[in-house]
Amino acid sequence: MPASELDVVRGTLDLLVLRALSWGPMHGLAALRWIEDRTRGELQIEDGALYPALHRLEQKGWLESVWGYTDAGRRARFYQLTAPGRRHLAAELSRWERYTRAVSRVLEPEPAR
């Protein structure tokens, strides 16, 4: 698999995670469930792949993490977007929009005449 395709996949996952966390602080599993809800399970993501992504985003300063407790009283690591993370997400979203619009314009079937 060429590196560029892998990057696209990883970049997409990063984007999904940031988007999920834009709704508020949550732990990894919660973020994944949010993504699954939205995609109705159509996007296959290995659960484990989420964690390197989260930790990398944290390293870049877009997320920060903290240990807290769930309603069930279990200790879990929560993530939240930082201000730079929020700006990064906004920028990425608009770029993604332009990208998909351009790609769909090409791929859309010709309207029937």
Add this chain to the structure above:
Amino acid sequence: MGALHARGVARARAGTGPVKRAAFGWAGLRRVFRLPPSDERVAREVDDELRFHIDGRIDELVSRGWSRDAAESEARRRFGDYAEYRRQARDIDIETHHRRRRMDVLDASRRELRQGARALARTPAFSLVALATLALGLGATAAIFAVLDAVVLRPLPYPEPDRLVSIMHPVSGKAVTSDKPWGVSPAGYFYFRREAHSLAASGIYLTTTLAVRSPGGAERVQAGAVTASLFDVLGARAAAGRLLDAADDVPNGPAVVVLGYGYWQRSFGGNPSIVGRTIDVEGVPRLVIGVAARGADLPMPSAFASQADLAGLAVELWVPLQLDPAARPVNTHPYSMLARLEPGATIADAQRELAALTNRLPEIAPSAYSAAFMQQYHFGMAVTPLKEQVLGSTARVLWVVFAAVGLVLLIAAANVTNLFLVRLEARRREAAVRSALGAGRSHLAVHYLAEALLLTTSAGAAALVLAWAGLHVFVALAPASIPRVASVAFGWPTAAVTAGLSIVLGVAFGLAPLTTVGGVDIATLREGGRGLTASRTRRVVRDALVVAQMTLALVLLAAAGLMLRTVGQLRQVKPGFDPQRAIAMHVHLPWTRYQGWQPVAAFHRALQERIAALPGVQSVGGADEFIPLASPGFCSVVWVEDRPLAPGEEPPCVKVAEVEPGYFSALGIPVRGRLPDWHDAEAGTGAVVVTRALAERFWPGENPIGRGIKGNGSRPPFYRVVGVSGDLRGDGLEKPPVEAVFFPIIPMKDAWLWNPPNDLELVVRTSLDDPTSVIAAIRRAVAELDPLVSVDDVRTMRSVVAHSLARVSFILALLGIAALIALALSAVGTYGVIAYLVAQRRSEIGLRMALGARAAQVTGMVVGHSLRLAGVGAIAGIVAALATTRLLASLLYGVRPTDPLTFVAAPAFLLAVAALASMAPARRAARVDPVEALRAE
């Protein structure tokens, strides 16, 4: 943040999973759950996180009706490669962790430095005084270190310099009039070269000046006449063409020359096509065979070089010596010998071998070395590391000066320590507050360290600027006899040493408050009281620092005092001639045009008549080569009429010179008896003048007039002594009066004389305040007689006398500056401590005055305290100085290292300064208003 948080939590609830609101909010959480401190914990947290995820999945599946086992394997399947994702997450976290730790340290230091800078800015007086004091001490140390580094510590600019040695013959005993060691004789050189197995290569040389004639005119250049083998010894290489080789260096060999690199650049623009052309050297066309590479120079002037030759060692022309190994050995030792030791051979090996060879010289060269000569001259052998030979006493001088500035730095450091202690006292409340708020010892340590380091490193930076400026002064001041002084430059070693010293001082000042002495005693601080014992300890420390400063200052004062006395003593020494209104110059007659006694003498007489006719000139006369203090001349053995040598006795080596009539009046040397004139010289009457010291040696208690004396054997005819000069200092004001014979410049009929004086040191006495104003007229007179005769190295006789004092004056200047700085710093330190004492004891003073003490008593009390400290310091200083001034012994003249005058004057001076420094605080104490002082209490 609060609003955002609330929204976040609400959304999260509405969304996918329950998130319990953390107790302190994010900011609080961040503080409590700081990033894990160890890699191990980072790894454990990743495990916990992943465990939580998988457990959550299992619960989810179980709640949908899966069996626990099936749910578990399904959760694992959906997770993917557990080990791989765990490893990736761990690696990322560990790196994040490391990055953050680095940032934390950086942040903390930046914060501490900012705080330190603010603290220093709040007390500008303290900061400026401390900064200036330290910069002065560090700057002086850095400047002298730069000199030490360039001159003493750095190796000689030759490959493998540790294997280079200088080979000389030390002589001593009654027959010898100068303690200067001799060079080697040609026969000795060839013999050593042949026989010595400890030497890999050896060569000899002379340094001289030669005239090079070009269409642009004649120029005198510094020349080295060398054996070809000397290039092997020095490891020199050619920049163009080739260097001298064995085929060039044979008797009557080819007339060739090698150019020095600098001369090639200066006079030939670095043009390589000069190789193969000829240049006119002393009227002889010489083929240029090559150019020596940059840096190929001789390490020192040859044994009997005059002061003019000392000025520069950059060799501009290299000519072959072309000595004949088969020539009849003669007892003459003008050549400097250098050798490179065999790998593995030590100095001691070479010394042993060459000393044994030297002892066999009477067998090898009986025509030059008799057994009696060897014995009476204590003719020995000294193999010395070349570096030691080059540096001579300079290394000692520089170490002494470096030690002096080191003391200044210590005094400066004591001052700043005192300032820090006083400052600490003022900040005890601040420290107490900090420690009450939970700042531990380490916290305070970091705080003080940052502040102190900021101060000392700033001082270090200022010191480098000061040192850079000071270095220029030093180089300008330094006598030319300090080797390599021109190569002194500001380098990395100096910067590194300065930085190192700054940091050491900063750490010392920063940590001093944490010791029990300077200590912030938390217990007493809490009570808000004045821990009496603690404050007494601190006062003792402060007093001790002042005493230490006074001690060091006295050592420097004593050293400077001794040098001052030395210079004073030397100034008292009568040189034996009158240096006022006289100039000396070097006149050189080309050998190709002036050969033999008559032509040379005829030119000199004609020149003398022309110069004497110039307006403002009173008298003129020259000598080959001896001018007191300016040109050392040479020594030769002489025989005395009617005074046969005892069996086995050798004639002594005394200074001999060939002098023109007029020499004595031009130099202003008083002569008892008759002065030889031109008639004596030309008619060959053989009239000579001797110095009083020489007359004392040969004819003690008798009248020397009419006695006979000659060189080269005891066969008559003898020259006749017609006059006796007064005591004359020839080799230095600190040396005993010279024993010299002044022969005529033309030999008496059938009598022997050395060489025709083609090189004449000419002295002109004028009636002018500025004797140099006649130089132009003299040059014109010379050019009218013969434009090929060169005149150079013109100097006033006053500058010659000053020059002979240059070395001691230089040491005096540096030690004097160091002592004055030390004294000033000690005064500042004393003032600080006394002023603080007065401020602290205001109420006590007020009480005393209320009880009837008069102002004078109060003043006396304060000044008395200062004098007590200075007194203790002075006594300790006298002991320390007595122990250390011995190191100066070899630099002193006419005073002993324990000179009573110095050891009375220096402490007196110190006490006076201490009293002066306490005057202002004492007056302030006397003005204390008792009512006000007691009310403040």
